[in-house]
Amino acid sequence: MPELPEVETIKLGLEKSIIGQVVQEVDVLTSKSFQGDSQKACSQKVLRVWRRAKNLGIDLSADLTLLFHLKMTGQVIYQNVIGGHPTRDMTGQMPNKSTRVIIHFADESKLFFNDQRKFGWIKLISSGEVEEHLKHLGPEPLEDGFTVEVFTQQLQRRPNTPVKVALLDQQLIAGVGNIYACEACFQAGIDPKRKISDLNTEDYKKLHKGVVGALSSGVKHGGSSKSHYVNAAGEKGYFLDYAYVYNRQNDLCKICQTPISKIQLGGRGTYFCTQCQR
DNA sequence: CACTTGACCTGTCCGC
């Protein structure tokens, strides 16, 4: 589920709530969801929360890092208990049947890792190992170094791949997933089926703008909640209210009123407007 | 090497 904007929104929420907290206990309810010795995290303090692509990191003292990947259905929800009641209760009773790991802090607040499909994971590693885990990832599209030139160079490593499939390749660009790949192609006016080798300079420029624009809009609206995604406080995101094509098969294009088409590309559902995207 | 497909899981939705 969560793509760059969703993980970024979770990161911003956690930064406000868990920096300086001390881990008291880690409760692993589903063993495949947690790799490493969870006991090592006990008594360690949260120093920093960060994101790289769709990975979420929590740096602890003692040179430890909790690395998260939410895959399709992962959730990271923080609940601070005041007067016996959670401060917010958007997500119902916690833990629930998809809760896989609970991190208890010394002040009795808790961080829940929920994941219906069990594809996601948490790894406890030494901070020095983080780079090794993330080294295959391409550039961060919302950072300053992400120029049209860098973008073009990266895409050209996959000349025979359809544009939308290339955007999903984390080695080329970090953090774009199925929703934002569809939206980026729409915003660029580019047919998602076109091969990379078919693009000209102008196309790269429009696509670059589309990728940055779609992701920025995603962050601005707090991410996309088709079914599972919630932020660190358990609240939904509203980007899909503003989406032009994703999940809008047969609905009318917001620009030209043509019904939105859905096809398969690289095995994934792909939405686009046959009129606006060429 | 470049690219495609299936597997990993659970739940929901849709047609019959």
Next chain:
DNA sequence: TGCGGACAGGTCAAGT
């Protein structure tokens, strides 16, 4: 109402 099949935001490994 029940049942089977398709599909779901991601990423690997194995196949062509």
